[in-house]
Amino acid sequence: MAFTFFILNSLNSHGALVHPHPHTLSLFLHQIHLLLSSLSLLSSSPSRSSHHPLSLSHPQTILRIRTPPSKPPRQTRPYNHSPHSLSSRHFHRRSISGPPGPRSKRRRFLQPPRIPPTSKIINSNQHNINSAFYGPTWRLLRRNLTSQILHPARVRSFSGTRKWVLDTLIRSLKSESETKESVKIIEHLQYAMFCLLVFMCFGERLDERQIRGVENVQRRLLVNFNKFNVLNLVPRVSRILYRKRWEELLQIRKEMEEVLIPLIRARKKVKEDRDRNADHDEGEDKVQNADHEDEGVVSYVDTLFDLELPEEKRKLDEGELVSVTTEFLNAGTDSTATALEWIMANLVKYPHIQERVFEEIKEVMGNKRGQDNNNKEVKEEDLNKLPYLKAVILEGLRRHPPGHFLLPHAVSEDVVLNGYLVPKNGTINVMVAEMGWDPKVWENPMEFKPERFLRSEGEEVFDITGSKEIKMMPFGVGRRICPGYNLAMLHLEYFVANLVWNFEWKAANGIVDLSEKLEFTVVMANPLQWVKINVDGAAKTNDSLISCGGVIRDNNGSWILGFTRSLGSGSALLAEIWGILLDITKGLDRGFGNIIIESDSLAAVHLVNKECNPDHPLRDIITKIHRLMSQAQNVKVVHVYREANRLANALASYASSMSDRESIFENVPNFCNHIFSEDFRKVCFPRRVSSQAFC
Numbered sequence: 001m002a003f004t005f006f007i008l009n010s011l012n013s014h015g016a017l018v019h020p021h022p023h024t025l026s027l028f029l030h031q032i033h034l035l036l037s038s039l040s041l042l043s044s045s046p047s048r049s050s051h052h053p054l055s056l057s058h059p060q061t062i063l064r065i066r067t068p069p070s071k072p073p074r075q076t077r078p079y080n081h082s083p084h085s086l087s088s089r090h091f092h093r094r095s096i097s098g099p100p101g102p103r104s105k106r107r108r109f110l111q112p113p114r115i116p117p118t119s120k121i122i123n124s125n126q127h128n129i130n131s132a133f134y135g136p137t138w139r140l141l142r143r144n145l146t147s148q149i150l151h152p153a154r155v156r157s158f159s160g161t162r163k164w165v166l167d168t169l170i171r172s173l174k175s176e177s178e179t180k181e182s183v184k185i186i187e188h189l190q191y192a193m194f195c196l197l198v199f200m201c202f203g204e205r206l207d208e209r210q211i212r213g214v215e216n217v218q219r220r221l222l223v224n225f226n227k228f229n230v231l232n233l234v235p236r237v238s239r240i241l242y243r244k245r246w247e248e249l250l251q252i253r254k255e256m257e258e259v260l261i262p263l264i265r266a267r268k269k270v271k272e273d274r275d276r277n278a279d280h281d282e283g284e285d286k287v288q289n290a291d292h293e294d295e296g297v298v299s300y301v302d303t304l305f306d307l308e309l310p311e312e313k314r315k316l317d318e319g320e321l322v323s324v325t326t327e328f329l330n331a332g333t334d335s336t337a338t339a340l341e342w343i344m345a346n347l348v349k350y351p352h353i354q355e356r357v358f359e360e361i362k363e364v365m366g367n368k369r370g371q372d373n374n375n376k377e378v379k380e381e382d383l384n385k386l387p388y389l390k391a392v393i394l395e396g397l398r399r400h401p402p403g404h405f406l407l408p409h410a411v412s413e414d415v416v417l418n419g420y421l422v423p424k425n426g427t428i429n430v431m432v433a434e435m436g437w438d439p440k441v442w443e444n445p446m447e448f449k450p451e452r453f454l455r456s457e458g459e460e461v462f463d464i465t466g467s468k469e470i471k472m473m474p475f476g477v478g479r480r481i482c483p484g485y486n487l488a489m490l491h492l493e494y495f496v497a498n499l500v501w502n503f504e505w506k507a508a509n510g511i512v513d514l515s516e517k518l519e520f521t522v523v524m525a526n527p528l529q530w531v532k533i534n535v536d537g538a539a540k541t542n543d544s545l546i547s548c549g550g551v552i553r554d555n556n557g558s559w560i561l562g563f564t565r566s567l568g569s570g571s572a573l574l575a576e577i578w579g580i581l582l583d584i585t586k587g588l589d590r591g592f593g594n595i596i597i598e599s600d601s602l603a604a605v606h607l608v609n610k611e612c613n614p615d616h617p618l619r620d621i622i623t624k625i626h627r628l629m630s631q632a633q634n635v636k637v638v639h640v641y642r643e644a645n646r647l648a649n650a651l652a653s654y655a656s657s658m659s660d661r662e663s664i665f666e667n668v669p670n671f672c673n674h675i676f677s678e679d680f681r682k683v684c685f686p687r688r689v690s691s692q693a694f695c
């Protein structure tokens, strides 16, 4: 097994890099980023940083930024272990790296990192599973979750809810695909997972407005959490310096309580009524129909009301209930939705794999693709008959684990690992993604090849918990392994199977971009089914009359839309800026979120990419551009040479021969057909450059 991780000491220690590296500075910055990320101990985030090209690329490299203060490194005898022999018994509490050895030795690795102030607010001072120290409270909360909600029988009791969520998802995907050119599926997946987890948490099918209310406040927390990390560095000072941020954090916490406490109270009442009626109902047959289907359901919050904290000998208060339910909602939604999107993206990118999944389902379902009304759902009990589907899910988790790191773990006392001292309280981040990509363990690791998980008859299925051998760990391993891994696998299999059965998936413009970006989890930088477009802007002066023109093309260079507009009199720069404004407007109108605007005016590109001077004569229009840019997912304005911008120039020039103020071209117009086809064929043109360019 490739054993790749790195270690960060506490901030107030000092020392030197133990392991020199050519990219020391970049690494240091990266690690500071990671350190900041790791301080954000919000439970639900398995990820603390994206894969970075400069992060440790060699298995077994351990980096320590600083050694502990005055203590000289103790010469503890290094554990002599081969990374290939690690198994989950070496992983305990929030610790990851415990080598084989007696129990007492292994436990040296078991201390969780210190909890930063911002996290204390969100986690009610460590009263939830992920932030609790290993001890009675953690044990109580974790055991409650696994035995009361994640137990197979209880998971089965939610199968009606999964069907309801699936139907909602399919309906919303269908209706959006009928009205829009492309559908951004991640939003649908996130909402679906939210519906599911909100129901499991509160036992009620809330309406869309209520679910969106819960989702919005949770999402605000996730999206902004890294921003609050600065409040953890010298908290007393940063609270004054970043007062607004501090207030924003408190505001989010307040909103979480405003949204969740009414649901908690309503559920408490339902439970009390139910308990009161229990005696009365005894012996009577329960009416089971669609309206009453959810009546007897035991939700997560039901199981929390009566828990008694072992150390404090009291029940959880409302604030703590908010923290524990928030953990549940966040842990199971973003991670699963992100994994789903990655898996679906690979099925789109590799149609032969999608086809094989479909054929396997067809064997079991024995009918045409989701067309027969009685045959639209791939049922949960059928999933076990679909080994190739399982292999696809595992390959998706190996190749694109939603979290590139586990939650941070800390060592409880100095320990030497592979010859390096891991000082007490050092925080360890395990590089999950690197493990899944280790060429020593996986053949051609960057290839998406589900076959590697197929087993011949009689062979043991792949063990994702790493109890015998650890080859990857998208859910962690050992005592702190994700308790929801079985539920997550069920959700992934059920939704992928049904999405493939009900739709044929194709890329909106033939391209699936598998680049990554770090949000709360490591997500697709260019979400599935989004169209990435190129837009050119240009201007032509004619006496003082100006015009602009632009063309929207997709990644392949295919024509989407062209336009040209007369602008009256003004400067060439004004025309260029107008061109950019119209480009963004038209791109957004067409529902495109990823827009690259190419302009041959360096001045215009500089102007829109910078803060605008308040005295600048074009300030109003530039402010408008900035506002539009903030509405889109991703807009870039870049400079290209005039030769690369001939099409937009031709369109801009055409304005002088038009009677209308603006013309829109849905197809390539004749007057620029030849330029378009040369661009399409990528015909090159010589460019005169100054000799200095070669110096």
Ligand code: HEM
Pocket: 043, 046, 129, 130, 131, 142, 327, 328, 331, 332, 333, 335, 336, 339, 402, 403, 405, 406, 407, 408, 473, 474, 475, 476, 477, 479, 480, 481, 482, 483, 484, 485, 487, 488
């Ligand atoms: C694809 C989906 C999921 C992935 C990839 C995932 C991954 C992880 C990872 C990597 C950890 C940290 C393990 C460690 O630090 O050693 C974790 C912890 C956790 N996960 Fe998940 N998870 C997923 C879904 C879920 C679901 C559905 C739930 C519950 C409904 C859940 C609940 C938790 C909890 C409570 C913890 C903290 C455990 C502890 O500290 O003892 N997760 N998860």
